Amino acid sequence: MDATTAKNSLLKKVIAIILGFGPGIFAIGYTIGTGSVTSMIVAGSKFNMQLLWVLLLSCFFSGILMFAYGNYALLTGETALYGFKKHLKFGKALAILIIIAVTFGQWNSLMGILGISSNIIFEILVLNFAGLSIYEYETVLITAIIIILVFYLLLLVGRYTFFEKILIIFVTLMGFSFLLSLFFVQPLALDVVKGIIPTIPDVAGGKMLVAAFVGTTMASATFLSRPLFVKGKGWTIKHLDQQKKDSITAAILIFVISGIIMAVAAGALYYDGKEVTHVLDMANTLEPVAGKWAVTIFFFGALSAGLSSIFPCLLIAPLLIADYQSGELDTNSKQFRIITFIACLVALMGPALGANPIEIQILSQVFNVFALPLVIIDIIIxxxxxxxxxxxxxxxxxNMGMFASLLFACIISYNGILAMMEYF
Known part of the structure; x- marks a missing residue:
């Protein structure tokens, strides 16, 4: 076999692996959006690799919970909220409470995601058309409207396989973009090792970032939606082993990609004593090292992260409601179109109000942790x-993994309450 044939064979294998990815791609879409990117960048710039242990534990527990929820769907043929309503005491009230809490958190995230994605495109436009800088608000708002309109129209296609393929493209581009950025700047190896030791930064905003980490990595929406995506994939009880591998792969990829983003931020910003308040801060710091390509590479990865999260966040409310009603999602129904349209309007509130998307995004991730203990307790039962x-x-x-994740979630939720009290 010559070198060219070997390369082609390897490329075909890589493409086959990427295209063969299952419902775990939605887990990555929910998890690694601009919320995760923002949290990882801010944490890396402020605290180096000190919060790597939070990311590691969150990803480990996420893998267990994805597996648990996926297995429940395959073994019983039921989805999560439908199962809660059917089998648990006060199940209807619990399911409705979870729908409200998760939707609130995800729609808040959607505002930040759309705001950051629109700002990224604005910054790229300004690099080429400097005159646009005086029309920042107008350009960001128009961009946000165009993005959300395009995604809403794509949602009307209404097929699981279509959503999956779109997410595969965005997640792949995101992963490679951030990996390429890591070649330009890296943290010290010793700092990476120290990051595995559990510590919480004793500074203003430290508790908030810990809660935001868990809120974005152990997202309740990821676990609750998994049974629906497993069923949408067409998997049955015969696919138990495949479901297990998909959960493990998703958890590992979430840790690797998120860790790379944190490492890039630590290497580029922390050692120079710089912090991130705007998305452009990250790329501007990379530029002296990697040249103008740094701006393009980083923005491309961050934009892919944002776009990969818009689909899942728009889908979450109709997913949960359909789950509660019957355990089936009809993407062609009037209900689906109305709810996703409302989600689009909510998403536009951030850009319309001119709010700081980074601040919105971190706050929204903290809100996500409060429903997490309830979501874990229900699946354990x-x-x-x-x-x-x-x-x-x-x-x-x-079982040990689920109970450990419950303890972890309770500690982080308490930490999140303290963080919100300090903030407000």
């Missing part, structure tokens, strides 16, 4: 109910 699971028994390792 269902997976250990003989009436629900019948002959299927949840393994000791998965």
């Amino acid at each position: 269902l997976l250990n109910s003989k009436k629900v699971m019948k002959e299927y028994k949840t393994s000791l390792f998965v």
